[in-house]
Amino acid sequence: MYSSAFWVKLWQEVPHSLTTSLYWSSTWVKVHKRVNMSLTSILSADAIENAIKDCQAPESFSYKKFFELCGLSKKSPQEVKDVFRILDSDGSGFIEEEELKFFLQRFSSGARLLSDKEAKTFISAADDDDDGKIGAEEFQTMVLS
Ligand SMILES: [Ca+2]
Numbered sequence: 001m002y003s004s005a006f007w008v009k010l011w012q013e014v015p016h017s018l019t020t021s022l023y024w025s026s027t028w029v030k031v032h033k034r035v036n037m038s039l040t041s042i043l044s045a046d047a048i049e050n051a052i053k054d055c056q057a058p059e060s061f062s063y064k065k066f067f068e069l070c071g072l073s074k075k076s077p078q079e080v081k082d083v084f085r086i087l088d089s090d091g092s093g094f095i096e097e098e099e100l101k102f103f104l105q106r107f108s109s110g111a112r113l114l115s116d117k118e119a120k121t122f123i124s125a126a127d128d129d130d131d132g133k134i135g136a137e138e139f140q141t142m143v144l145s
C-alpha cells in the first residue's frame, strides 16, 4: 500500500504536469468549439425552419430572403463571422462552390442541396473580387447590406 503522503504528492504533481494541462486545455477547446459552432446557438430553430421551408421548391433559393427569414441579417458582425466559419466547413477561409451546395444542410440536416445554378448565383452575388469563392468580408457585406 502507498502511504497517504504518496497520494498527496501525486495529487499535487500530476495535475500540474505539462502534458496533463495540455491535454485538458485541448480537450476543453475541442468541446467548447463544438458547442460554440452550432448555428442554433446564433439563430433560432424556428426561424431556420421557416427559412428552409420557404426555399424547399427546386431553384427557389434566394439568399436575401433566406438571410432575412432565418434572422441572420439582424445579427451582429461578429455573429455573422461565426456563421461564416461554420459554413466554411474545411476551414480554408473561404466558402467555395462545393461548400455552398450544402449551405441549407448546414442549417438543417434534412434540407435539400442547392443546385449548381443556385450555388453559382449565390457566389457571384457575393464575390466582389472575382476569385470564385466567398471570403469572410464578402460574406458579411452580402448578409448585412
Ligand atoms: Ca472552405
Ligand SMILES: [Ca+2]
Residues within 6 Å of the ligand: 126, 127, 128, 129, 130, 131, 132, 133, 134, 135, 138
Ligand atoms: Ca471572393
